[in-house]
Amino acid sequence: MPTPTDDELIQRWRSEPAPLLPLLHAFHDRDGHLTDDALRAVAKGLRMPLADLFGTVTFYHHFARTPPGQRAPRVCDGPVCRLRGCDALLRALPDATPMPCAGRCDAPIPVLRGAELLVGTTAGGAFGAQGDERGWPPPEAFLRLEPSPLPPPYPGAAGDGSGECVFAEIRTPGRATLAGYRATGGYEALTAARSPSEIIDVITQSGLAGRGGAGFPTGRKWQAVADAPGDPKTIVCNADEGEPGCFKDRALMDHDPHALIEGMAIAARATGATRGFIYLRYEYPDTMVILERAIAEAKTAGLLDGFALCVRRGAGAYVCGEETSLLNSLEGKHPFPRNRPPYPVTHGYEDKPTVVNNVETLCAVAPILRHGATWYRTLGLGDHAGTKVISLSGDVVRPGNYEVPIGLPLRTLLDEWAGGPGPGRSVQAVTMAGLSGGLLGAERLDVTLDEPCLRSHGSFLGAGGIMVFDDTRDMVAVAHEAMAFFAHESCGKCFPCRIGTQRLSERLSPGPGGSGPTELDPWTTEVVDIGDAMKATSACGLGTAAPLITDSLLKYFPEQVARHLAARKA
């Protein structure tokens, strides 16, 4: 196929919905980076101010502006990949640069190179002594193509396979195909003759709430969009899964893409929406192929009539998982979060009523309609309705995605389901909500996995990422990497987050990047004051969540903080 010209690329995309990101990707894929000429052509083609376009492109860390750009490897240096030797991989791969957690903590270490997602390993003697670069094999010796893992077999009580909702069928071979999906009742919920209000009633009664972490009741959101004046309405699936330690949406989309598509089509019917987007994070190129194939299959089968659904690929920005940043990103604007109110249910994509739901939420819709609201409600323990997928990773024997009944004791998940921290080790801390919920120390592992319990301890379940750190780990270092991540991903719109994440990161830094007091009392006062202002005044969840890292560090690991400061002083 001949290389497409600028004009051909612009003609291909300019009349498509949400054209900016796919058009930039088309140039990026063609040239390996975004040249000045490419940006001039895009600005002209889409009639955008060039300065705006330039600024917006620089917001996304995967858009390269210079060679080797996209063709150079990007190695995940998320919290778990650091435990697995990403530093060695970064040294071993020519031109490699680090990227934040790429959502493969159950089978690390993800490496993006060109259009490919590879998995790198430093295990099995591929490397000599750490830091010794002599005699390293070529990159291909420790990079391989490997599909993302399925969730482990359901570890609940024997014969209790019914405890799952979104994972109930995911392990069935062929599930990702239309035929495989339909074999166990797929698309029956969509084709069943239910009125929009019947659909919304069932979803409301089921207690399904936003599984991306915000926990807003799904039925109420759909009702608000159905009631809101203005057309066309839109269903947006938030598949930006950027939270470190979260990889559940990837598993759902890779192995059960039709469940998501059916959920979106049902949401469209319930709300009267005629267009839909799956906003997929850049780091999941394989998933993009799977989703586009599945959408084509569903379209051909006539299942998406009247619902124009397409996938849009992000370009590397954690904050685009925040729904209003995501909407701005889709619209080709600078991805700052919007001020709310108004909310997306009335003023979403292109200021029209819009549902923004997480992948897991949408995947739960069809099973709930098939099995009923009561079935879903009673999957939870006690008063809690339903299930939550937990992405469990780090120092546990069996990392992976586990669909737990809401209210499950954390200890059960850690020790019984995932095999504990390994022989001779104990759990020192876990993170909650990926990194956003901060840390829970060993003495707090008696919590149950539900928001009321976790919030009472100053944390939250959020998107359901839990990273485990055993007793050999340096928790100040973990906290520093977490805060450096938040600083890297802060959008720069609001002062408390933009400066606060940076200052907290500097205070946790062991090396020359550090600054701030070295005495414990003034250090603590500064860190607490910054954190309090961030929690109270930040414009979005990034800034309000980041200080939970320092709060929990001070709460559970004061002696490690003291050691950190003593070392800095020395």
Place this chain on the structure above:
Amino acid sequence: MNQPIQTPAPSTLAAVMEMDGQEVSFTPGETIYEVSQRMGRQVPTLCYDDRLDPFGGCRLCVVEVEGLRNPVASCTTKATPGMKVHTKTPTLERHRKTLLELVVSENPKATIDPLRGSASQELVQLRTRYGVTGERFAGHHSGQSRTDDANPFILRDYDQCISCYRCVRVCAEQEGDYAISVRGRGFETKITTEFDGLLQDSACTFCGQCVQTCPTGALADRKAMRAQADPEPIAATRSVCPYCGVGCSVDLLSKGDKLVGIRPARDGGANLGALCVKGQFAFDFVQHEDRLRTPLVRGDDGTLRPASWDEALDRAAAGFAKALHDHGRHSTYAIASGRAPHESAYAIQKLIRATSGTNYVDNCSRA
């Protein structure tokens, strides 16, 4: 005697809220910040410019709303009936001070010359009001001044930049130029043009709007700054820009008897704070050494020579008189310069109308 009965429009009937325990009515659509301004509250802010869409960036204007867990930015939150708002509590003041301390940790300069721009004292004033010393939150600075941008009008002293983006927003929302934008993200955000170049290579028209809205003097009026060292106090004289027919109100800044700068007037009916490159920066001719200091008349050989006012005026009068005598009243025509003061423009039209009896008079500002 019948009193006229004033019935409020139905939509405003319930538009009453409470601010710091005091009932206050509001116009639907008004933000809490706007109400607080009317009520004379001193709610601090750094990213607010009443001509621009509310942004919610600096978070200094947060207020407590009863029933809400977290404070809200008053600039982006609309007043609603029954809302109970507190604009100044110990907790809010503590957070505001922390936020200012964070800002000052990046932008430590304690004094900024007011010649830099209309809004240039905003951060300095808040710093004083909250007693921020700059001792806390030491760390890296993100600002990078563009010393390479040698344009004669706008100093890009980004070491003072606090990333409030008022410059970017005024350029887009007020001017429609979209010459500058935000590069990168987080702590590393920078104000940029396309491809991070010089203003002269961008869509910038040097209107100076960014300078006048900048709350720290990071963007500064290079022409006015030439007079920074002059000891006299700055005086402002309201006038109207003579350059074109729009009639933009300006404040002429002077030190002693020297014109040092020109600023758009925010309350100017025609311009509401806007001005163009000529109106703001093109005033050097006023005190230029090449200006005529004495009348000149042309000798018989065609060259100009200095003359007394009497001689020059006699010569001019004679010329006018001859033209009128030989060719009638429409044989004369006067055009006044946009660089002349309004008083001169008035005088010239008076002269031509009264002495020649014609309306053949014009001004280059009309074009």
